[in-house]
Amino acid sequence: xxxxxxxxxxxxxxxxxxxxxxxxxxxxxxxxxxxxxxxxxxxxxxxxxxxxxxxxxxxxxxxxxxxxxxxxxxxxxxxxxxxxxxxxxxxxxxxxxxxxxxxxxxxxxxxxxxxxxxxxxxxxxxxxxxxxxxxxxxxxxxxxxxxxxxxxxxxxxxxxxxxxxxxxxxxxxxxxxxxxxxxxxxxxxxxxxxxxxxxxxxxxxxxxxxxxxxxxxxxxxxxxxxxxxxxxxxxxxxxxxxxxxxxxxxxxxxxxxxxxxxxxxxxxxxxxxxxxxxxxxxxxxxxxxxxxxxxxxxxxxxxxxxxxxxxxxxxxxxxxxxxxxxxxxxxxxxxxxxxxxxxxxxxxxxxxxxxxxxxxxxxxxxxxxxxxxxxxxxxxxxxxxxxxxxxxxxxxxxxxxxxxxxxxxxxxxxxxxxxxxxxxxxxxxxxxxxxxxxxxxxxxxxxxxxxxxxxxxxxxxxxxxxxxxxxxxxxxxxxxxxxxxxxxxxxxxxxxxxxxxxxxxxxxxxxxxxxxxxxxxxxxxxxxxx
Numbered sequence: 001x002x003x004x005x006x007x008x009x010x011x012x013x014x015x016x017x018x019x020x021x022x023x024x025x026x027x028x029x030x031x032x033x034x035x036x037x038x039x040x041x042x043x044x045x046x047x048x049x050x051x052x053x054x055x056x057x058x059x060x061x062x063x064x065x066x067x068x069x070x071x072x073x074x075x076x077x078x079x080x081x082x083x084x085x086x087x088x089x090x091x092x093x094x095x096x097x098x099x100x101x102x103x104x105x106x107x108x109x110x111x112x113x114x115x116x117x118x119x120x121x122x123x124x125x126x127x128x129x130x131x132x133x134x135x136x137x138x139x140x141x142x143x144x145x146x147x148x149x150x151x152x153x154x155x156x157x158x159x160x161x162x163x164x165x166x167x168x169x170x171x172x173x174x175x176x177x178x179x180x181x182x183x184x185x186x187x188x189x190x191x192x193x194x195x196x197x198x199x200x201x202x203x204x205x206x207x208x209x210x211x212x213x214x215x216x217x218x219x220x221x222x223x224x225x226x227x228x229x230x231x232x233x234x235x236x237x238x239x240x241x242x243x244x245x246x247x248x249x250x251x252x253x254x255x256x257x258x259x260x261x262x263x264x265x266x267x268x269x270x271x272x273x274x275x276x277x278x279x280x281x282x283x284x285x286x287x288x289x290x291x292x293x294x295x296x297x298x299x300x301x302x303x304x305x306x307x308x309x310x311x312x313x314x315x316x317x318x319x320x321x322x323x324x325x326x327x328x329x330x331x332x333x334x335x336x337x338x339x340x341x342x343x344x345x346x347x348x349x350x351x352x353x354x355x356x357x358x359x360x361x362x363x364x365x366x367x368x369x370x371x372x373x374x375x376x377x378x379x380x381x382x383x384x385x386x387x388x389x390x391x392x393x394x395x396x397x398x399x400x401x402x403x404x405x406x407x408x409x410x411x412x413x414x415x416x417x418x419x420x421x422x423x424x425x426x427x428x429x430x431x432x433x434x435x436x437x438x439x440x441x442x443x444x445x446x447x448x449x450x451x452x453x454x455x456x457x458x459x460x461x462x463x464x465x466x467x468x469x470x471x472x473x474x475x476x477x478x479x480x481x482x483x484x485x486x487x488x489x490x491x492x493x494x495x496x497x498x499x500x501x502x503x504x505x506x507x508x509x510x511x512x513x514x515x516x517x518x519x520x521x522x523x524x525x526x527x528x529x530x
Contacts, residue, residue, distance in 0.1 A: 010082065011079055011269070011270060011273050011274075012102070012105075013103050013105045013269075014099055015027055016100075016108055016127075017111075017119070019119065021120075021140075022257065026137065026262065030074075033076060033263060076266060097123075097126055100127060102316035104277045106134045108134055108137070109137050109139050112139060113143055115150075121158060121159060127246070131246035132246060133246055133273065136161070138151055141179075147172075148168065149227075161249045162236070164238050164248060165250075165251045165253075167179050167182055168224070170216055176255075179254060180228065184264070184267070184268075187216075212225075238250055240272050282384075288358040290319040293317070293320030293321060294380070294384075296318065296373065296374065299314040312364065316361055317358050317360050317361075318384070321357060322342065322362055324341070325340055331375040331382060332371070339365070342363065343364070344361075372418070390438070390524065391436075391468045391525065392437050395468075397461040398434070399461060409450065409454070413435075417496055422436060422437040423435070423436045423495060424496055425501055426493055426494050429490055434463060466505055468502075468504075469510060469522035469523060469524060470499055470525070471521070474519060
């Protein structure tokens with residue numbers, strides 16, 4: 001198959017939502033359609049002790065939430081689909097923001113009863129900023145929830161999207177009869193018992209056909225006719241160009257747990273969603289159809305297999321063909337590197353691959369030479385941007401609880417920070433280590449992983465910091481800068497990249513400092529290249 005055909009058949013997307021809207025369940029059901037797994041381990045179902053295919057960390061199993069982004073791929077109707085299932089929990093938002101740099105489109109999952117929730121708003125805002133095409137899936141229709149039109153309004157108002165329904169529910173909760181697929185003009189009836197398997201739809205071109213009354217009952221049939229007519233008057237028709245530019249968002253309804261409406265979503269998705277897109281590097285725009293290989297690390301995961309203390313760097317291929325055993329330039333280090341066993345992820349199996357194409361995600365074994373944001377090329381100096389560090393929200397001192405294990409503690413902390421689990425700051429004055437996280441739950445994850453993966457124990461001590469502000473490099477001879485460093489030395493630290501950071505204890509302090517030292521520029525994200 002030619003290179004261009006390989007690119008055209010790839011779809012790489014992320015699934016985002018508020019925790020518990022059913023993201024992981026939807027991922028599982030998509031895998032079920034791709035034939036990648038035979039039975040979906042319903043996440044909430046305790047009879048199936050397996051847990052969800054895509055949640056592999058012990059903490060995730062205990063709490064029933066996804067902590068790390070998992071990467072899964074399958075083939076469906078000759079399309080190669082790469083899914084990045086992201087954590088919905090706000091404590092792990094950074095992992096999700098970074099993952100969004102590696103996707104070409106996004107599916108937003110919304111719970112029918114809860115509607116649009118805060119975490120969804122935040123994530124959609126990031127997608128809007130980058131004009132990522134979005135598709136909305138309104139989930140859990142087998143439960144009582146909000147009216148479908150009210151939900152569409154809420155999505156438009158709260159998320160600032162312009163929607164067009166591609167399917168519509170017939171009833172909801174106890175009265176849930178099924179879904180009318182506007183996109184394919186098909187009726188799908190809900191039987192409610194086929195959780196693990198796949199059901200077929202009935203072709204239904206003409207809603208005025210009296211057959212409809214026989215199938216769903218006169219009342220439901222009349223309501224559906226009115227609603228579909230209303231949709232055609234109120235909402236714009238689907239336009240693929242607008243969708244690809246991020247200006248129009250198709251909406252699907254369904255129930256992932258009952259495997260309902262998922263096939264419609266997938267069928268439409270592979271037809272309309274974009275194949276791998278060009279990506280902006282600092283130097284230039286890189287087109288996916290270029291022959292020369294380029295890719296970037298958007299995630300690092302240590303110890304995926306507890307038996308082998310391995311570390312995998314996940315690389316999104318942007319252009320060209322990534323070949324096993326070929327030398328590539330690691331741009332930041334300026335060294336050539338070869339990979340003898342690059343992994344692709346097929347459902348929960350890892351396979352060694354000989355070549356990967358744009359859009360694919362490759363896992364490569366990393367001995368510690370990669371950081372998030374690193375670029376690999378065939379020799380060109382490229383740096384892909386858009387992988388920022390945000391200022392953490394919570395800060396704590398890390399203390400070593402077992403003096404015999406300090407080497408393991410520092411190594412563990414270093415590796416977890418490379419993964420982007422949290423950020424490490426080392427105080428200039430006394431060299432104490434401070435960990436900053438987006439959410440408090442991450443401190444637990446760090447403690448747990450240090451003990452179970454590195455055999456090191458740590459305790460925390462509170463530290464009142466409001467925000468970490470990166471200090472834009474200025475001339476060290478600048479008198480104002482010298483004064484700033486002298487007065488604020490107790491609050492200055494270095495991050496892992498050696499950049500100077502000012503740990504401000506309140507918003508007021510940030511304002512005062514900025515007005516007192518106007519030439520010292522402070523930023524709450526680490527990537528301040530304008």
